[in-house]
Amino acid sequence: MTLIDEAPVPQGADDSGAPLLEVRDLHVEFHTRDGVAKAVNGVNYTVNAGETLAVLGESGSGKSVTAQAIMGILDMPPGRIPKGEILFKGQDMLKMSGEERRRIRGAKVAMIFQDALSSLNPVYSVGFQLGEMFRVHRGMSKKEARAKAIELMDRVKIPAAAQRVDDYPHQFSGGMRQRIMIAMALALEPDLIIADEPTTALDVTVQAQVMDLLAELQREYNMGLILITHDLGVVADVADKIAVMYAGRIVETAPVHELYKRPAHPYTKGLLESIPRLDRKGQELYAIKGLPPNLTRIPTGCAFNPRCPQATDLCRSDVPALFPVTERDGADLAGRGSACHYWKETLHG
Ligand SMILES: Nc1ncnc2c1ncn2[C@@H]1O[C@H](COP(=O)(O)OP(=O)(O)OP(=O)(O)O)[C@@H](O)[C@H]1O
Ligand SMILES: [Mg+2]
Numbered sequence: 001m002t003l004i005d006e007a008p009v010p011q012g013a014d015d016s017g018a019p020l021l022e023v024r025d026l027h028v029e030f031h032t033r034d035g036v037a038k039a040v041n042g043v044n045y046t047v048n049a050g051e052t053l054a055v056l057g058e059s060g061s062g063k064s065v066t067a068q069a070i071m072g073i074l075d076m077p078p079g080r081i082p083k084g085e086i087l088f089k090g091q092d093m094l095k096m097s098g099e100e101r102r103r104i105r106g107a108k109v110a111m112i113f114q115d116a117l118s119s120l121n122p123v124y125s126v127g128f129q130l131g132e133m134f135r136v137h138r139g140m141s142k143k144e145a146r147a148k149a150i151e152l153m154d155r156v157k158i159p160a161a162a163q164r165v166d167d168y169p170h171q172f173s174g175g176m177r178q179r180i181m182i183a184m185a186l187a188l189e190p191d192l193i194i195a196d197e198p199t200t201a202l203d204v205t206v207q208a209q210v211m212d213l214l215a216e217l218q219r220e221y222n223m224g225l226i227l228i229t230h231d232l233g234v235v236a237d238v239a240d241k242i243a244v245m246y247a248g249r250i251v252e253t254a255p256v257h258e259l260y261k262r263p264a265h266p267y268t269k270g271l272l273e274s275i276p277r278l279d280r281k282g283q284e285l286y287a288i289k290g291l292p293p294n295l296t297r298i299p300t301g302c303a304f305n306p307r308c309p310q311a312t313d314l315c316r317s318d319v320p321a322l323f324p325v326t327e328r329d330g331a332d333l334a335g336r337g338s339a340c341h342y343w344k345e346t347l348h349g
Helices: 063-071 098-104 126-138 142-155 174-186 204-221 256-261 266-272 313-317 343-348
Strands: 021-032 035-047 052-056 079-088 109-112 192-196 224-229 241-246 249-255 323-326 332-338
Touching: 021 063, 035 052, 035 063, 035 079, 035 224, 035 249, 052 063, 063 079, 063 109, 063 192, 063 224, 109 174, 126 142, 126 174, 142 174, 174 192, 174 204, 192 204, 204 224, 241 256, 241 266, 249 256, 249 266, 323 343, 332 343
Parallel strands: 052 224, 052 241, 109 192, 192 224
Antiparallel strands: 021 035, 021 079, 241 249, 249 332, 323 332
């Protein structure tokens, strides 16, 4: 090994010192028969190596669309990105050629979806599908690729991997299939994984096991992880920070435990009061009255105002920026922001 090989790699940054991923003022819209649906309306977030960002919000808040834009798998048309930047190690992926984009996808940024059964091909064995990553991207022989597939199945703790490598997706349980999805995502050792509701389809106990595994591998590989969920309960132990989305915007961002302890946005407060209980799996107990807005007709002012118990005329007329959140005495609360005109009242009561 040469000295250069041993040179330390700066954590979470390339030579330019840029974060692993930086989404800047991202906008996504869909042209539909009803009009233009504004699904993402100025999202900003940063993920560093070894860091887990949980993106939280009700159905339709734009979590998946943001992820699809990052992955470069958005349906365009009807989708369009009128504005924004998606910087991967400082380079705007929206300005890259299709070829450059494809090289990053899978190898540098990988995605895990909710539904493993529809993401895996039913007619090929799991070992073949895992091995294909190595044959196609790493030029390995069939034999080498098979060995790699077994190794990966071991890594994601699939019992008796060597015996099960030739089994088909339907022969595995839901939890085991989700592990296989994780193995697929890990195969090329990406810098960033986006997991979109990776455990939603699983039983509660299996959910926790899969989430723990994902967190363990993320630490071990020092990857960035974006964890999309509508369930606050599953992210508390694994995320570093949380971005709460509503109607395509981030309405609150905070280190995970601070968000739980002291929310600074009425929407987050409502979500916290509606954490699903273990004995009522599958039911979403929203304490928040009403429904998210139609994205072709987002209310003026704060999009949450029709549902907010504290809304005033100001909330109905002015869109709140993501204000930096501070202590009562003005002391900085690093990494905290709230898009509520009344964040002080919400936080400090
Ligand atoms: N291909 C598409 N064509 C038209 N509208 C779309 C398309 N994809 C997404 N949308 C709209 O964009 C909005 C945001 O969708 P998105 O899938 O990001 O929500 P989400 O926050 O991931 O919700 P969920 O928790 O249900 O997964 C939704 O109103 C959805 O209908
Ligand atoms: Mg989604």
